[in-house]
Amino acid sequence: xxxxxxxxxRKSFGTVDVIHGIDLDLASGEFVVFVGPSGxxxxxxxxxxxxxxxxxxxxxxxxxxxxxxxxxxxxxxAMVFQSYALYPHMTVRENMAFGLEQARLSKREIxxxxxxxxxxxxIDHLMDRKPKALSGGQRQRVAIGRAISRQPRVFLFDEPLSxxxxxxxxxxxxxxxxxxxxxxxxxxxxxxHDQVEAMTLADRIVVLNAGKVEQVGTPMDLYERPASRxxxxxxxxxxxxxxxxxxxxxxxxxxxxxxxxxxHVAQDGPWAGKVVMAExxxxxxxxxxxxxEAGRVVVRIPPGETPTPGxxxxxxxDAARLHRFGADGAPLA
Amino acid sequence: xxxxxxxxxxxxxxxxVLQAVFPFYxxxxxxxxxxxxxxxxxxLPAALDWSNYRSMLSxxxxxxxxxxxxxxxxxxxxxxxxLATTAAYALARIRFRGRGLLLLTIxxxxxxxxxxxxxGLFELIRAFxxxxxxxALVFSYMIFTLPFTVWVLTTxxxxxxxxxxxxxxxxxxxxxxxxxxxxxxLMWPAMVTTGLLAFIHAWNEFLFALTFLSxxxxxxxxxxxxxxxxRSEFEIPWGNIMxxxxxxxxxxxxxxxxxxxxxxxGLTAGAVKG
Amino acid sequence: MDAETxxxxxxxxxxxxxxxxxxxxxxxxxxVLAAVAAWPLARTIWFGFTDASLDQLGNAQWVGFQNYLHxxxxxxxxxxxEGVLADPRWWRSVWNTIWFAGLSVSIETVxxxxxxxxxxxxxxxxxxxxxxxxxxxxxxxxxxxxxWAWMLHDQFGIVNDxxxxxxxxxxxxxxxxxxxxxxxxxxxxxxxxxTPFMALLIxxxxxxVPDDIYEAARMDGVPAFRLFRKVTLPLIxxxxxxxxxxxxxxxxxxxxxxxxxxxxxxxxxxxxIYARENLFDYDKFAYGSAxxxxxxxxIALITITFIRVTRMNLERED
Ligand SMILES: Nc1ncnc2c1ncn2[C@@H]1O[C@H](COP(=O)(O)OP(=O)(O)OP(=O)(O)O)[C@@H](O)[C@H]1O
Ligand SMILES: [Mg+2]
Numbered sequence: 024x025x026x027x028x029x030x031x032x033r034k035s036f037g038t039v040d041v042i043h044g045i046d047l048d049l050a051s052g053e054f055v056v057f058v059g060p061s062g063x064x065x066x067x068x069x070x071x072x073x074x075x076x077x078x079x080x081x082x083x084x085x086x087x088x089x090x091x092x093x094x095x096x097x098x099x100x101a102m103v104f105q106s107y108a109l110y111p112h113m114t115v116r117e118n119m120a121f122g123l124e125q126a127r128l129s130k131r132e133i134x135x136x137x138x139x140x141x142x143x144x145x146i147d148h149l150m151d152r153k154p155k156a157l158s159g160g161q162r163q164r165v166a167i168g169r170a171i172s173r174q175p176r177v178f179l180f181d182e183p184l185s186x187x188x189x190x191x192x193x194x195x196x197x198x199x200x201x202x203x204x205x206x207x208x209x210x211x212x213x214x215x216h217d218q219v220e221a222m223t224l225a226d227r228i229v230v231l232n233a234g235k236v237e238q239v240g241t242p243m244d245l246y247e248r249p250a251s252r253x254x255x256x257x258x259x260x261x262x263x264x265x266x267x268x269x270x271x272x273x274x275x276x277x278x279x280x281x282x283x284x285x286x287h288v289a290q291d292g293p294w295a296g297k298v299v300m301a302e303x304x305x306x307x308x309x310x311x312x313x314x315x316e317a318g319r320v321v322v323r324i325p326p327g328e329t330p331t332p333g334x335x336x337x338x339x340x341d342a343a344r345l346h347r348f349g350a351d352g353a354p355l356a
Numbered sequence: 357x358x359x360x361x362x363x364x365x366x367x368x369x370x371x372x373v374l375q376a377v378f379p380f381y382x383x384x385x386x387x388x389x390x391x392x393x394x395x396x397x398x399x400l401p402a403a404l405d406w407s408n409y410r411s412m413l414s415x416x417x418x419x420x421x422x423x424x425x426x427x428x429x430x431x432x433x434x435x436x437x438x439l440a441t442t443a444a445y446a447l448a449r450i451r452f453r454g455r456g457l458l459l460l461t462i463x464x465x466x467x468x469x470x471x472x473x474x475x476g477l478f479e480l481i482r483a484f485x486x487x488x489x490x491x492a493l494v495f496s497y498m499i500f501t502l503p504f505t506v507w508v509l510t511t512x513x514x515x516x517x518x519x520x521x522x523x524x525x526x527x528x529x530x531x532x533x534x535x536x537x538x539x540x541x542l543m544w545p546a547m548v549t550t551g552l553l554a555f556i557h558a559w560n561e562f563l564f565a566l567t568f569l570s571x572x573x574x575x576x577x578x579x580x581x582x583x584x585x586x587r588s589e590f591e592i593p594w595g596n597i598m599x600x601x602x603x604x605x606x607x608x609x610x611x612x613x614x615x616x617x618x619x620x621x622g623l624t625a626g627a628v629k630g
Numbered sequence: 631m632d633a634e635t636x637x638x639x640x641x642x643x644x645x646x647x648x649x650x651x652x653x654x655x656x657x658x659x660x661x662v663l664a665a666v667a668a669w670p671l672a673r674t675i676w677f678g679f680t681d682a683s684l685d686q687l688g689n690a691q692w693v694g695f696q697n698y699l700h701x702x703x704x705x706x707x708x709x710x711x712e713g714v715l716a717d718p719r720w721w722r723s724v725w726n727t728i729w730f731a732g733l734s735v736s737i738e739t740v741x742x743x744x745x746x747x748x749x750x751x752x753x754x755x756x757x758x759x760x761x762x763x764x765x766x767x768x769x770x771x772x773x774x775x776x777x778w779a780w781m782l783h784d785q786f787g788i789v790n791d792x793x794x795x796x797x798x799x800x801x802x803x804x805x806x807x808x809x810x811x812x813x814x815x816x817x818x819x820x821x822x823x824x825t826p827f828m829a830l831l832i833x834x835x836x837x838x839v840p841d842d843i844y845e846a847a848r849m850d851g852v853p854a855f856r857l858f859r860k861v862t863l864p865l866i867x868x869x870x871x872x873x874x875x876x877x878x879x880x881x882x883x884x885x886x887x888x889x890x891x892x893x894x895x896x897x898x899x900x901x902x903i904y905a906r907e908n909l910f911d912y913d914k915f916a917y918g919s920a921x922x923x924x925x926x927x928x929i930a931l932i933t934i935t936f937i938r939v940t941r942m943n944l945e946r947e948d
Contacts, residue, residue: 075522077642092643096528108519112541121537122527173527365751369759372745375822376763379777382788386780397791439662442655450652458656465667467933469883471902472926475677475909475919476670479687499666502659525644531651560770562886563902567910578772582890594780601773608768616761623827624834 025086025099025176025210026051027072032081034067034234041067043234044081049227051086052208056221058257059231065214066181068231072212073102073179085177096125101170102179105186107162109154109169115141116150119169126173140171143205144198160191167202178206180213184220192217200224218260222246230254252352255280261309263346264320270294276347276355283309283323285344292339296320301329312338380605387598394595408599417572418580418600424490425576425604429558431494433551436501440550441543444509445535449521459510466503470563473499481568492568493576497561501554508625512546513539549622552615556608577604671926677919684915697920714920722896723904724928730813730900731881734820739874741821742828749829750836767826775890778819782806809897816888816898820881828873835869836862875936882929901925 027049034042042064049055057065070076072083074095083090090098101122109118116137123133141147144164154162163183170178183199184192200223203211215221221228222242230237230245230253237257238250249255255263263280271279288310296314308329310322322338330336347355386394389403396402412418446452447459477496486492516539524534540547565576575583581600585592612619641649678697682690699713714720749760766774781788784804793799805815839862847857885902892898899907905925909918 073526074642074644075525077645094528094644094647095526100526102523102526104519104523106517106519108517108523110520110523110538121524121529125528125533169523365748365753368744368748369753372748373759373762376766376826379774379781379822380765380769382781383773383777395786397786397788399788439659443659446652446655450648452649452652462663464933465663467879467929468667468671469902469925469929471883471885471905472674472922472929473667473670474674474906475915475922476673477666478909479673479677480665480670482687495662496666498662502663502666506659531648531655556768560772562770562772562889563906566889567906578770578886581776582772597776598780601776605769605773608770609765612764612768613761616757616764619764620760620830620834623830 026084027177027210027212028082028084029072030082030084032068032071032083033079034064034071034076035079041234042071042079045234045236047229047236047239049210049212051210054203054211054213054224054226056225056228057212057214057231058216058218058221058228059237060257061216063231064234065231069102069179069181069212069214072098072177073100074098075102096122099176100179101173101175101177102181103163103166103170103183105182107154107166107186109162109165111154114151114153115146115157115165115168118154118165119172122169122173136172136174140168143171143202144168159187160195163187163195164198167199171202171206176209178209178211180211180215182214182216185216196220196223218258221258228258230257232257248354249280249346250354252278252280252348252354255346255348261321264317266317266320268318270316271347274345274347277350278348278352280346280348281320281340281344283321285341286320286322287339287341288322288324288336289339290337292337294320294338294340296336296338298330298332298334298336300332303329312336314338380602380609383598383601383605386594387602390595408595409603412596412599412603418577418603420573421575421577421580422603424574425559425578428490428493428497428576429555431490432497432501432558433554435494436498436505436554437547437551439498440502440505440509441540441547442532442535443506444513445531445539447506447510448513450531459507462503462506466500466507468499470499474563474567477564478567487568488570488574490569490574493558493561493565496564496568497558500557505550505554508550508622509543509546511625512543516542545618548615549618549625552611552619553622556611556619559604559608674919674926675923677916678923679920680916682916682919684910684913687915690916693916697917698924714917714924719896719899720901720904720921720924723899723901726813726898727882727884727900727902730817730820730884730898731878734817734824735874735877735881737817737821738825738828738877739870741825742832742873743870745825745829746832746836749833763826763829765826766823769823771823771886772890774819774823775887778815778822779806779891782815806892806895809895812892812895812897816891819891820884820887823887824877824880828877831873831876832866832870835866835873838869839865871939875933878936879929879933882932883925901928 027047029045029047031044031046032042033040033044045068057068059065067076071078072085074090074093078091085098085100110121113121119137119140120133123136128136137150138147141150144167146161146164146168149157149161149165154165157165163186166183180199184195187195196219199213203209203224213220213224225242227239227241228245229239232253238245238254240248240250245254245258249258249263252265256265259282261283263282264286265278265280267278271277294314294316296312296317298310299313299319300311302309302311303326306326308324308326310324310330311319312322313319317338320338349355385398385401387408388401388405390405390407393403393405447455481487481492481496486495520538521534524538529538560578561576562578562582565579566582569575569579572580577600581597581604584597584600677687677690679692679694680690681693681696695713697713699711699715701709702712703709710716745763749756749763769777780786782790782805784790784802784807787802787805789805790799790802794802803811805811843861843865844857847861852860883902884900885906888895888898888900888903901921902925905918905921907918908914908921912918
């Protein structure tokens with residue numbers, strides 16, 4: 024129910040500008056992921072929406088209302104922190120009830136909401152424990168539960184899974200996706216470093232770079248039609264191969280990009296090279312190939328026989344999947 | 357050689373312990389002797405005579421003085437913790453202009469020679485009608501307990517995670533609620549430490565108590581002990597003095613034995629980081 | 631000081647609210663500190679320039695520097711300088727104080743270092759030893775003064791007895807009553823009482839030196855004493871310096887110990903004793919205030935010099 028709009032939003036710490044005029048329009052119920060390199064301002068932007076940082080310029084609206092000067096608790100946002108930030112001396116129940124007490128809800132209503140969100144996250148059996156007695160995954164659930172019980176219009180996550188181990192991260196990610204499905208009219212904004220989280224969770228991804236928006240779009244949009252060389256190299260893992268120099272110029276661009284899965288080993292391929300390293304992951308194999316024409320590139324091949332380092336081969340790019348960029352990094356038609 | 361070194365080391369340890377506890381041990385010995393026995397020098401317990409303690413307790417005024425000390429020191433602890441906790445939150449967690457300078461100024465107050473404020477405090481205390489009242493002490497002791505308490509609690513609060521406070525802000529907690537419901541329960545180790553040190557300082561203070569109290573029943577124990585005298589050099593009641601000294605020191609020795617870790621951490625927190 | 635203090639002029643409601651809360655939280659503490667420190671100090675300084683007396687505080691008159699220094703004319707063309715600055719007893723007390731502080735802090739530093747090094751080793755019963763050395767620190771100064779007065783008693787004192795038994799002295803010494811030994815008695819008691827504080831601060835500094843430094847040095851076969859001189863000492867020097875500053879400031883305002891152990895002795899009269907005598911015993915309130923003021927500035931001067939020396943330590947904190 025809450026559209027989140029940012030208009031020319033800026034942030035400076037003292038004399039240092041960190042966010043340089045950001046425009047975004049997030050639809051109600053949308054799941055939006057902020058990605059970008061470290062220090063690009065993701066957390067800062069999220070904290071400005073939360074109200075934890077002042078907005079130096081521009082306008083923030085939530086549900087159509089201007090929020091620049093509204094207290095954090097009055098914005099209808101709930102936040103899940105990277106370190107969980109549970110109150111160490113309170114039980115799980117008290118942790119979840121604290122915000123509701125501050126909002127002066129009745130005892131009965133608090134109890135109801137806490138029970139309901141605890142059930143939703145299956146933490147009802149942990150209610151009387153202190154955070155110290157919980158595992159990392161359980162703590163993260165409690166942190167999410169605490170946010171849910173406030174019934175926010177907007178959910179804010181700052182790298183919520185980065186302190187969990189790999190297996191747990193996958194489980195919790197799936198759970199967050201399910202949660203979004205259930206709370207389908209709650210807008211969710213999620214900051215992450217993790218490509219997979221971004222691609223799997225997001226309705227739309229916002230790529231930030233040095234305090235500016237590089238591109239906004241659905242995951243597949245970004246993957247297939249990156250709006251800049253930066254986005255092309257940032258989205259996708261392993262990274263898109265970027266080729267400069269004569270080969271690119273021959274194609275009329277300052278730089279051409281080709282994803283590993285769009286390069287094939289072919290006898291008549293135009294690029295000749297030698298395998299430097301082969302990474303067999305089971306489902307795929309990635310070859311690192313040193314070529315004369317395209318420099319060092321990564322190629323994805325189906326599992327099976329893995330060429331040994333030193334093997335000579337030829338590569339053929341899928342012409343339809345080539346991305347061409349100008350000198351300014353913008354894509355060429 | 358290594359053997360010799362070990363013996364030497366333990367000899368050193370023994371000397372250190374002995375010099376530290378001997379005077380107190382000797383005070384206890386003396387306090388248990390009366391009459392001529394006091395003047396015979398003995399290194400080991402020779403008598404077990406409680407009459408010094410009995411006469412002291414039965415005089416009535418000593419009990420009163422002990423209570424004065426206890427009440428004053430406790431009030432000082434409570435007041436300085438209350439004043440310092442909120443102030444420390446502001447100094448540790450809220451950014452405002454001049455914060456660093458303010459902290460330095462507060463710290464410098466703890467270096468104040470107390471004699472330099474004595475004349476002005478005397479006037480102030482008389483003007484408020486607090487002369488010869490324990491409140492005069494509670495008030496004046498703030499000069500050394502408050503800066504120290506603020507300093508230690510500020511350093512401690514700085515180390516509490518920011519995200520917990522931000523979570524509380526998102527939950528709609530006011531600054532006072534954050535202090536009371538979120539930080540205070542996490543701060544009790546620091547509160548115990550600073551409270552203990554404030555208590556010990558207040559319990560031991562002499563100059564202000566000597567100056568601002570004038571009647572026997574109002575005095576604190578240190579002043580009372582300093583005032584015990586005889587008609588002549590040969591009539592000084594050393595037995596009584598030692599008994600009173602033992603009684604006034606015992607609570608501190610107990611505190612030290614129980615809380616030595618906390619006391620040490622408080623002492624060093626106040627200084628090393630200064 | 632920090633970048634945030636210069637943030638954009640229009641702060642959000644949260645920031646404004648927190649700023650307001652900050653001052654509301656600080657106010658009670660600042661008011662109390664002002665009332666108990668700043669205001670009395672100002673009044674003390676003012677009294678030093680008046681003719682105030684103990685029961686005439688209200689109508690004190692401004693007399694300028696008279697309490698500090700003035701020419702007293704006998705009326706026959708002769709006269710003499712009067713005032714605190716012309717009082718040999720004041721200068722004696724300044725000298726006593728500095729001598730006391732210098733001597734006792736130096737001895738405490740050495741003893742404190744030894745005790746800290748002992749406590750830095752791990753051995754069975756270390757906790758008990760640490761508790762034991764805390765006892766002198768916790769004992770009220772008055773009590774330790776009395777205990778030592780008894781132990782140093784010229785006729786029945788155990789110290790004389792011990793020294794005679796081991797043959798260091800032939801006859802009993804009146805330690806506190808003899809001008810030649812009174813100051814040493816004071817220093818000895820002060821060293822006994824405050825060395826624990828010094829030791830604990832130095833121990834804290836020692837414990838902050840990472841262990842692997844020692845291990846690396848031991849692997850290289852550096853002898854113990856050289857290790858101490860070249861590695862340990864430089865690393866604990868900042869902490870040691872801070873401890874010395876704290877103790878020096880404390881020693882410079884010495885009062886209780888001298889007041890009880892050697893009352894009315896020229897050889898040990900400190901600045902604090904001198905000031906209080908005049909304030910309350912000799913009914914020279916204004917004169918005593920002038921002395922208090924001088925004491926304040928002497929100590930402030932020493933403090934500022936010291937802070938200059940240990941500057942880095944204070945700045946690193948904020
Ligand atoms: N309180 C602050 N004062 C000054 N600069 C700050 C402050 N907070 C953040 N910055 C700066 O703002 C920039 C953006 O920081 P931010 O934390 O938003 O990055 P991020 O994108 O979340 O990075 P990461 O992925 O590492 O979390 C950084 O250059 C950071 O140094
Ligand atoms: Mg971040």
